[in-house]
Amino acid sequence: MTDTAHLPPSGLDHADINPKSQQIAVAGQWRLFWLKFLKHRLAVASLVVVLFLYLVALLADFIAPYDPNATNARFTYAPPQALGLFLDGGFAPHVDGLEMTLNTESMRREFSSDPENPVRIGLFVPTQPYALFGVIPMDRKLIGPLEPGPRASMFLFGADRLGRDIFSRVVHGSRISLSIGLVGVAVSLVLGVLIGGVSGYFGGVVDTVIQRVIEFLRSIPTIPLWMGLAAAIPVSWPPLQTYFVITVIVSLIGWTSLAREVRGKFLSLRNEDFVTAARLDGMSELGIITNHLVPSFMSHIIATLTLAIPTMILAETALSFLGIGLQPPIVSWGTLLQEAQNIRAVAQAPWLLFVPGTAIVLAVLSLNFLGDGLRDAADPYEQQS
Incomplete structure (x- = not known):
């Protein structure tokens, strides 16, 4: 006697059945929801961007190189400084220094790039102690000048009227x-x-x-x-x-x-x-x-x-x-x-x-x-x- 319990219906071979269709046929509500969402490539890319933005917001104290309310009168309205990766033939992240001059006609400060005095930048640089999430003691920042000082400026997005770092x-x-x-x-x-x-x-x-x-x-x-x-x-x-x-x-x-x-x-x-x-x-x-x-x-x-x-x-x-x-x-x-x-x-x-x-x-x-x-x-x- 021939065993027909395991034969596919309607004479179809198991190889003719799409595995993806089988997966969808037995999927629950949330599984179907996720499979349909993954087909929307723009939405998936947006999800990555949103998660990145909220991660930045969560780790703001660690990512921002400066205190958001720290002022520096020397660099009021300082322009954005471009980030360079190579210096003296080797890999050395840095920004060019800023040279300030006073325009006597407009009575405004004018900044120019000073490549002779670069400001070297590093990762996990030491800084003033602070509390991450208000409870975890930290003394490192994700990015910042390796030799901080009053002239060591790093304004990736420029500075405002009080010399506060816009990026931070x-x-x-x-x-x-x-x-x-x-x-x-x-x-x-x-x-x-x-x-x-x-x-x-x-x-x-x-x-x-x-x-x-x-x-x-x-x-x-x-x-x-x-x-x-x-x-x-x-x-x-x-x-x-x-x-x-x-x-x-x-x-x-x-x-x-x-x-x-x-x-x-x-x-x-x-x-x-x-x-x-x-x-x-x-x-x-x-x-x-x-x-x-x-x-x-x-x-x-x-x-x-x-x-x-x-x-x-x-x-x-x-x-x-x-x-x-x-x-x-x-x-x-x-x-x-x-x-x-x-x-x-x-x-x-x-x-x-x-x-x-x-x-x-x-x-x-x-x-x-x-x-x-x-x-x-x-x-x-x-x-x-």
């Missing part, structure tokens, strides 16, 4: 600007899923009231609302408290769009068979929401939140640029732009606007492309090939 300030500013997006999105996630879930799951009068509140909030012009609330922050408040309030302000409107999307998902899923089975099994309403409904479209929530982070970053930047958001000595990309909005800086030191502006554009575009890739991967109606 942009690196430290990434910590505030990028983290405010994460914190703001976390607040929006809690409010959006909670309020939108209640609205879509229970419906009726509860749904009507919540939707009218959301429509009222969305009808208010965003920028004037942020400006009004930010202007009410007392100047005497400490920086940490100001940072927290600004985060709450930029999250005030962000949760409404997520709440409406969650509501729509709940309306389409609340009468599905798995919800009815859970209810007949005695599970509470809160358990059904948290254990069944929300996980069923968590990938879509992640994509939506990723697209919301750039909005939070731009909101903080706009408020700080207008002078009603974060204030010095807090260093963020928005405050760096605000400090550069004067005629002298634009005419004499355009890098003060260009460098933080480039960082903002890079972060926002990367997060937008990443969000597009996550959104496409979370689309259940797109065919997996």
Whole structure:
């Protein structure tokens, strides 16, 4: 008797079955999500950029060669110094020294390159003691002059009106600007899923009231609302408290769009068979929401939140640029732009606007492309090939 238990169906040979198709056929929701995301090359590249930016923000104290508020009157408005790799026929990272002269006609300092006095640069150079993450004692920086001194300048992105290193300030500013997006999105996630879930799951009068509140909030012009609330922050408040309030302000409107999307998902899923089975099994309403409904479209929530982070970053930047958001000595990309909005800086030191502006554009575009890739991967109606 011939054993037919292991024969392929319909007379097909096992070699005719695509291994990739077999892998997709048995893959779970998150596996399918990841396979579809990997096909979006621009989104994968953006993910690498985003991870790099957040790594820089996390290790800002170690990466920045100088204290962001350290001044040097000798190098006010010093131009960016190009990094050289070879010196005297050998590998020796360095920047050319800067020679300052006073223009008696314009009464301005003018800098010129001084290749005769190069400033050698090294990795893991000794520096003043500091605390990494506020707790780990450190006395090394990732990069810096090998022989620090008052004349040993290393301004890769130039210096500002007080001689502060723009590279160090942009690196430290990434910590505030990028983290405010994460914190703001976390607040929006809690409010959006909670309020939108209640609205879509229970419906009726509860749904009507919540939707009218959301429509009222969305009808208010965003920028004037942020400006009004930010202007009410007392100047005497400490920086940490100001940072927290600004985060709450930029999250005030962000949760409404997520709440409406969650509501729509709940309306389409609340009468599905798995919800009815859970209810007949005695599970509470809160358990059904948290254990069944929300996980069923968590990938879509992640994509939506990723697209919301750039909005939070731009909101903080706009408020700080207008002078009603974060204030010095807090260093963020928005405050760096605000400090550069004067005629002298634009005419004499355009890098003060260009460098933080480039960082903002890079972060926002990367997060937008990443969000597009996550959104496409979370689309259940797109065919997996």
